[in-house]
Amino acid sequence: MKKVFILPLLLLSYNKGYSQQWSANTTPTYPELIAHLQQLDKQHREIRLYNMGPSDHGLPIYLCVVNGAKDSLKTFIKARNNTTILINNAIHAGEPDGVNASLLWLEQWIRAGKPTKSRDGKDDFPVIAFIPAYNVGGMMNRSSKSRANQNGPEAYGFRGSAKNLDLNRDFIKMDAVNSFTFARIFHALDPDIFIDNHVSNGADYPYTLTYISSMKERLAPTMQALTYESCIPILKDYCQIGNFELFPYVELKGATPESGIVAFNDLPRYAMGYTSLFHSLSFTVETHMLKAFPQRVQATLNFMNSMIAYAISHSQEIETARTAAKNWAKNQTIYAYNYQLDEKQVDQIRFKGYEAIYPEHPITGLKQLGYDQKQPYEKYIPYYNHYQAKDSSSVPKYYIVSGQEQAIIERLESNQIELTRITASSIKTIEVSSFIVKDFKAPSKPYEGHFKLQNLQVDKQLITLELKAGDILIACNQDKANFIHAVLQPLAEDSYLTWNFFDSYLQQKEYFSPYVFKEQIAEILNTQPKLKEAYEARKRLDLKFANDEWEQLYFIYQNSPYFEPSFMRLPVYEVY
Numbered sequence: 001m002k003k004v005f006i007l008p009l010l011l012l013s014y015n016k017g018y019s020q021q022w023s024a025n026t027t028p029t030y031p032e033l034i035a036h037l038q039q040l041d042k043q044h045r046e047i048r049l050y051n052m053g054p055s056d057h058g059l060p061i062y063l064c065v066v067n068g069a070k071d072s073l074k075t076f077i078k079a080r081n082n083t084t085i086l087i088n089n090a091i092h093a094g095e096p097d098g099v100n101a102s103l104l105w106l107e108q109w110i111r112a113g114k115p116t117k118s119r120d121g122k123d124d125f126p127v128i129a130f131i132p133a134y135n136v137g138g139m140m141n142r143s144s145k146s147r148a149n150q151n152g153p154e155a156y157g158f159r160g161s162a163k164n165l166d167l168n169r170d171f172i173k174m175d176a177v178n179s180f181t182f183a184r185i186f187h188a189l190d191p192d193i194f195i196d197n198h199v200s201n202g203a204d205y206p207y208t209l210t211y212i213s214s215m216k217e218r219l220a221p222t223m224q225a226l227t228y229e230s231c232i233p234i235l236k237d238y239c240q241i242g243n244f245e246l247f248p249y250v251e252l253k254g255a256t257p258e259s260g261i262v263a264f265n266d267l268p269r270y271a272m273g274y275t276s277l278f279h280s281l282s283f284t285v286e287t288h289m290l291k292a293f294p295q296r297v298q299a300t301l302n303f304m305n306s307m308i309a310y311a312i313s314h315s316q317e318i319e320t321a322r323t324a325a326k327n328w329a330k331n332q333t334i335y336a337y338n339y340q341l342d343e344k345q346v347d348q349i350r351f352k353g354y355e356a357i358y359p360e361h362p363i364t365g366l367k368q369l370g371y372d373q374k375q376p377y378e379k380y381i382p383y384y385n386h387y388q389a390k391d392s393s394s395v396p397k398y399y400i401v402s403g404q405e406q407a408i409i410e411r412l413e414s415n416q417i418e419l420t421r422i423t424a425s426s427i428k429t430i431e432v433s434s435f436i437v438k439d440f441k442a443p444s445k446p447y448e449g450h451f452k453l454q455n456l457q458v459d460k461q462l463i464t465l466e467l468k469a470g471d472i473l474i475a476c477n478q479d480k481a482n483f484i485h486a487v488l489q490p491l492a493e494d495s496y497l498t499w500n501f502f503d504s505y506l507q508q509k510e511y512f513s514p515y516v517f518k519e520q521i522a523e524i525l526n527t528q529p530k531l532k533e534a535y536e537a538r539k540r541l542d543l544k545f546a547n548d549e550w551e552q553l554y555f556i557y558q559n560s561p562y563f564e565p566s567f568m569r570l571p572v573y574e575v576y
Contacts, residue, residue, distance in 0.1 A: 022103040025293050027096040027153045030059070030139040033103075033132050037064050040106060046114050047106065048072075052188075053181035057137035057162040061181045064102075066109065066128040067116055079189045083126040083315040085307060086191035086280075088182075088271060091168050091198070093138030093157025094147045097287050098197025101300035102130045126311045129189055134178065137162025150199060152293030168196075169448045171274035172487060173499045174411050183414045186275065192318050193282075193311055194275040197300055200286035203250055203257055204371035205353045208291050209299040210249045211235075212264045212284035214276040217339060217387045220325035223279055230317060231281060231310060238306035244299050248349070249286050253384060255369060256356045260346070260382030265339060268486045268494045277482040279325040281318060283307070326479035335485040336389035337492040345386035352378045391491055394576070395476050399488050400432060402571035403470025408496055411487070412472070417480055420473040432465045432573035435490050437497075437506060450500045458490045458497075465573060488572055497570065508567050512557050514550065521553070524560045531559050 028036065034049075041049040046067055051060045069078045089098035105128075109115070116125040133139045141158040150156075161167050161176055170179045200210065213232060216224045232246075239246040253260035264284075266273035272282040285303050287296035311318065355375035358367040401408055403422070412419060438457040474484060490497040525532040535556060539546045545555075557563055 022100045022107070023294050023297060025152045025154055027100050027156055027293075028103075029142060030133055030136060030157075033099065033139075034062060036103070037062065037132055040064075040110075044110065044114070046116075052185050053177075055136035055162070055178045055181065056165070056176045057140055059136045059140070061134060061136060061178060061185075062132055063185055064106075064130040064132055066106070066130075067114075067125055068127050068129070072127075076188050079127040079129065079191075083124070083193075083311045083318060084129060084189050084191045085126050085193040085195065085311055086129045086131070086186065086189055086275075087195045087197065087304065088131045088134055089197050090133040090135050090139055090157060091196060091271060092159045092166075093133065093135040093141070094150070094159050095197070095199035096153065096156050097199055097293070097296045097300045098195075098285070099133060100293075100297045101197070101304060102132065104297065104301050105304055106130075124312055124315055126192075126308060126315070127189075128308070129185075129191065131182075131185065133157075134182065135161050135167050136178070138167075147199075147289070149201065150289045151291060152296075163449075166448055168271055169269045171271060172268050172494045172496075173448075173450065173501075174414070175449055180414050186278070187416045190278070191275075191280050192322060193307060194272065194280040195304065195307060196271040196282075196284045198284060198286045199289050199296065200249070201289055203252060203353075204290055204373070205250060205257065205288070205351075206376065207247045207250075207352065208244055208288055208295055209239075209303060210247050210286045210288070211303070212249045212266065212272060212286065214272060214282050215263065215266055215339065215387055217336075217389065218266075219276065220279060220328040222321040222324040222328070223276075223281065226281060226318065226321040230314060234310055234314075235303075235306050238309050239302055242298075242302035242305070244302050245352075246303070247351075248383070249284070253382065257351055257353045257381055258356070260384055261349070261351075262341060263383075263385040263387070265341070265387065268483075277486060278480060279322050279329070281322075329479050329481045330477045332395050332476075332481060334392050335395050335482075335489060336392040337485070337489060338390040339387040339493075340390050341384055342386040342388045343384060345384075347383040347385050348380040349383040350378065351381045352376065353381075393485075393489055395481070395485070396433070396574035396576050397476060398575040399474040399476070399484065400465070400467070400573040400575060401472040401474065401488070403468060403472065405501075405571050408487075408501060409472055411496075412474070412484075415480065415483055417474060417484060418478050420475070422467045422469055422471040422473060424469045427467050427469060429464055429466050430575065432463060432575055433460045434463045434465070434573055435459075435570040436461055437490070437568040437570065440506070453498045453500065456491055456498065460574075490570060490572070496572075502570050502572075505566060505570060506568060508564065510564050512553070512562070514553050517553060517557060520562075521556055524556055528559070531556070534559075 037049045040047045048065045050063045052063045055061050072078045089102055090096055117123055138161055139157040142155055144155045146158050165176050167178055170176050213227055216228055236246045249264055251262045251264055253262050268274050268277055272284045276282045287299055354371040354373050357370050357372045361368045436459045438459055440453045441455040442451045486492050487496050489495055545551050
């Protein structure tokens with residue numbers, strides 16, 4: 001039987017007029033937020049506030065742990081052993097709904113008597129962990145103008161971090177120190193459930209809150225079933241108790257909802273995509289920007305309460321699914337990536353919307369899209385909710401990362417990937433698959449601090465590699481294997497190659513002087529008959545090549561022992 005006692009309990013407390021400070025049209029500054037939580041920490045032994053590390057602003061990122069017990073002060077023992085929910089707030093600091101909702105939840109939990117047990121007496125209330133404000137720099141950059149279309153609060157933070165990074169694009173590349181702190185928090189807790197609180201932009205519609213769930217095709221089978229067959233249907237029922245209808249995130253296929261909506265591709269760069277790599281039941285909450293701030297906060301609170309209720313009533317199911325998913329990750333033989341929307345598979349979903357209108361703009365005089373709230377409708381629209389992997393690779397036994405790649409190793413270690421360092425006594429020669437970049441394109445404009453590589457073409461080549469002290473051996477039979485593949489498979493959407501970690505290997509360092517090198521050509525061609533044959537054939541077939549001395553010399557040089565072996569060769573290898 002479902003245990004839902006906590007949901008109505010906390011929802012009712014909201015309606016009693018508690019916490020007017022957090023339910024009005026204001027949200028606290030970062031200093032006010034932390035000061036309040038520090039006070040709660042002093043007053044209640046069940047609430048603990050931890051300094052988990054720095055942000056790119058310099059001020060710390062805190063973690064508020066509820067029902068964690070004293071033995072979790074450093075090790076988070078209870079969090080790792082019990083059902084744990086991690087809630088991330090203000091990753092976009094101009095979207096503070098989760099900040100206020102979390103404060104409301106804390107006060108209501110205290111007023112409800114700080115429950116830790118269900119009605120049958122079981123100690124199954126989950127550990128609740130809040131990141132009060134993840135984007136500290138954005139919180140400190142406060143104004144009332146940066147969210148031009150958002151209906152409250154009166155003042156709020158900024159989307160970008162202190163380094164002007166969108167932190168919700170940084171979980172793989174980890175340019176911000178915030179991302180290292182988040183990894184420390186996440187892996188310390190190993191949360192069963194993760195919620196990332198946001199406010200949406202886009203079309204107008206009646207829903208106060210929409211949600212993004214992990215792309216089902218990217219999940220382990222047990223997590224796919226848990227998310228879509230158990231959790232989401234039950235969450236929808238729970239949310240209705242609080243008079244909020246739960247609906248998928250409205251990402252439009254075309255100009256208006258009638259064109260259909262598209263399931264979000266939660267790449268590993270995003271918070272939810274990152275956490276799902278480690279088999280957390282993950283959701284992004286998107287309240288609607290045009291709804292009043294207090295209404296959005298209440299909807300966020302409702303979703304959190306609903307998830308807590310689900311965690312209580314399905315704790316064993318969650319644990320079983322995650323354990324199976326971790327074992328599945330250890331034993332994968334094929335890793336699929338580069339998921340593309342399958343437009344041939346289209347579902348239908350009942351949608352509540354407003355009629356699109358195209359009035360003349362008073363300034364430009366041009367027709368402009370709008371929505372008429374006086375013309376609501378309810379009808380079925382296309383729902384593009386299926387993806388297909390464009391690429392896949394056999395899973396190797398090991399990856400090898402060259403020891404000079406300290407930035408890569410640091411990120412692997414921060415995510416608690418099991419590594420073996422090669423020592424002088426363990427040096428040996430080994431046959432490996434080496435990645436050779438054949439071609440790529442770089443965009444004309446940067447994206448989140450990087451000129452992210454596109455149109456990559458990568459070949460594999462079997463070579464004999466002599467390991468050196470400091471090289472890293474990474475076994476793939478570990479439960480964090482999805483993260484390993486996501487960053488080390490060169491063609492994966494958010495690999496370290498695509499994020500420019502290996503750009504230095506894509507530039508040639510040595511060349512030749514034609515007037516000298518041409519005297520070595522005869523020797524090279526005489527000792528490499530296949531090269532000579534390829535050279536002569538190309539001259540016959542390619543007139544431009546036949547009349548270009550430099551191209552001919554470079555072709556021979558490129559295929560000679562004088563050409564640098566590191567050019568376009570990644571310092572990452574596979575062992576099968």
